[in-house]
Amino acid sequence: MNLQEYQAKELFARFGIPVLPGQVARTPEEARSIAESIGGTVVIKAQVLVGGRGKAGGVKLARTPDEAFDHARDILALTIKGLPVRQVLVAQAADIARELYLSIVLDRARKLPLIMMSSEGGVDIEEVARTAPEKIVRRNVPLRGLRSYEARALFQPHFADPGQVGQAADILLKLWRVFWEGDCSLAEINPLAVTPEGKVLALDAKVILDDNAEFRHREWDTWRDPDDETPGARLARERGLSYVKLDGDIGCVVNGAGLAMATMDLVKHYGGEPANFLDIGGSSNPDKVTAALKIITGDAGREGAPVRGILFNIFGGITRCDDVAKGIVQSLEQSPLSVPLVIRLTGTNEDIARQILADHGLGATTQMDEAVRMVIEKAQEVTA
Ligand code: GDP
Ligand code: MN
Numbered sequence: 121m122n123l124q125e126y127q128a129k130e131l132f133a134r135f136g137i138p139v140l141p142g143q144v145a146r147t148p149e150e151a152r153s154i155a156e157s158i159g160g161t162v163v164i165k166a167q168v169l170v171g172g173r174g175k176a177g178g179v180k181l182a183r184t185p186d187e188a189f190d191h192a193r194d195i196l197a198l199t200i201k202g203l204p205v206r207q208v209l210v211a212q213a214a215d216i217a218r219e220l221y222l223s224i225v226l227d228r229a230r231k232l233p234l235i236m237m238s239s240e241g242g243v244d245i246e247e248v249a250r251t252a253p254e255k256i257v258r259r260n261v262p263l264r265g266l267r268s269y270e271a272r273a274l275f276q277p278h279f280a281d282p283g284q285v286g287q288a289a290d291i292l293l294k295l296w297r298v299f300w301e302g303d304c305s306l307a308e309i310n311p312l313a314v315t316p317e318g319k320v321l322a323l324d325a326k327v328i329l330d331d332n333a334e335f336r337h338r339e340w341d342t343w344r345d346p347d348d349e350t351p352g353a354r355l356a357r358e359r360g361l362s363y364v365k366l367d368g369d370i371g372c373v374v375n376g377a378g379l380a381m382a383t384m385d386l387v388k389h390y391g392g393e394p395a396n397f398l399d400i401g402g403s404s405n406p407d408k409v410t411a412a413l414k415i416i417t418g419d420a421g422r423e424g425a426p427v428r429g430i431l432f433n434i435f436g437g438i439t440r441c442d443d444v445a446k447g448i449v450q451s452l453e454q455s456p457l458s459v460p461l462v463i464r465l466t467g468t469n470e471d472i473a474r475q476i477l478a479d480h481g482l483g484a485t486t487q488m489d490e491a492v493r494m495v496i497e498k499a500q501e502v503t504a
Contacts, residue, residue, distance in 0.1 A: 121329045124167045126209045127343050128325035131302060135294045137309075139322050142211025151192030154210040155185040161213040164191040168203040171326070172244060176200045181213055214321055219311035220278070221245050222292060224261070224299040226306070226330075233261040233299060235292070239278050242311040266296045287320035288312070303333035352415040359411040361400055368393025370495055371416035371430040371459075373409070375400050375439040383433045386488065392496040395427045402438040409447025410454070417457065429460045429499030433488060436467025445473035449480045460498035464491035 123131065129139045141158060144167060145151040155162045166178030173179050178200050182188040188210060198205045219242030227234035237257045240248045248255055259274060271289035279285045291312065299307040306328040313323045334340055349357075356363035362377065370392045374380040377399050384394040396416060400408045416427055434444050444465060463484040465473055470486070477484050485491050 128327035155188035223308035406447035441473035
């Protein structure tokens with residue numbers, strides 16, 4: 121789950137990272153009254169989950185509450201990289217003498233957290249990585265954690281003032297706690313700003329939470345923005361299905377992540393494009409099948425290309441084929457499909473499943489290869 125900047129800053133503040141006070145507004149009027157209560161110059165910032173908001177006109181300084189109203193109105197009318205701006209952060213503005221970059225990410229190759237720091241902050245870090253990679257300092261963090269002398273050593277060459285080394289190191293140690301205790305896969309500050317008075321501050325915040333740790337963070341629920349989740353993704357999360365929407369038109373309902381990957385590979389192999397990754401998991405539950413079909417068909421049209429064919433690929437082990445068949449039948453009775461359906465199932469209770477399907481005029485194959493080719497062929501007929 122990606123956090124909005126204002127949420128990420130709340131998290132930072134909880135761990136003691138210096139951020140400037142601010143509040144989120146959904147209307148220009150709200151923005152004006154927040155600006156009034158903060159007093160002085162404020163910055164109005166689009167709350168959308170993409171970078172480069174500044175360049176897109178989504179970050180503006182306002183010296184008066186009326187100016188805050190105007191900027192908020194303009195920014196709330198923007199769509200940045202395809203995302204409509206629904207809320208803005210109105211925060212006390214800082215004067216900036218210097219901008220650095222600081223982040224901690226999960227380095228999957230080294231299987232360790234990785235600190236990235238650059239004195240070229242404020243700008244797109246991908247751009248720095250492309251044009252001047254030597255300007256990004258990278259340090260893996262051992263699993264014992266980060267020591268304060270290590271944090272200081274990282275900043276020593278980049279600040280003349282030892283007081284600022286201390287402030288930056290303190291922020292890094294706190295960012296480490298945000299990352300580690302907060303179960304992040306990314307915690308980023310860009311810019312890490314230095315004011316003319318020499319104070320070091322986090323002026324922007326980007327956090328990606330590791331969804332695998334959701335079970336131990338009750339508070340994450342309050343951060344989930346219903347606007348940021350598609351109906352399909354929400355239903356999948358609620359029913360415990362692993363679901364990723366893709367660009368193709370062959371909907372795939374599979375049990376087990378490995379089989380799901382293999383199915384997608386095979387769809388591609390035969391010239392098709394999978395519409396999704398969807399793992400209904402190992403449990404036998406007709407309701408999961410119903411939800412899966414709802415997700416695949418309900419999402420179509422609203423997000424990306426419509427699905428032109430649906431493939432069930434079930435290898436019955438713990439998952440019982442008859443339960444899947446019941447789910448399919450149940451679901452079709454509730455809402456008939458308008459696209460071809462191809463079912464492959466084999467394994468536990470396969471015969472009962474086949475009978476249930478046959479009673480409802482449906483057939484099933486045992487061969488994965490055949491099923492994949494068949495669904496692609498039928499989908500093409502739909503297109504033609
Ligand atoms: P991003 O473009 O989406 O990364 O949004 P940022 O929050 O990083 O803002 C972009 C740029 O706006 C920053 O690099 C700063 O230069 C500027 N900016 C953001 N907040 C302030 C502020 O409080 N005061 C001033 N003077 N500039 C700011
Ligand atoms: Mn930024």
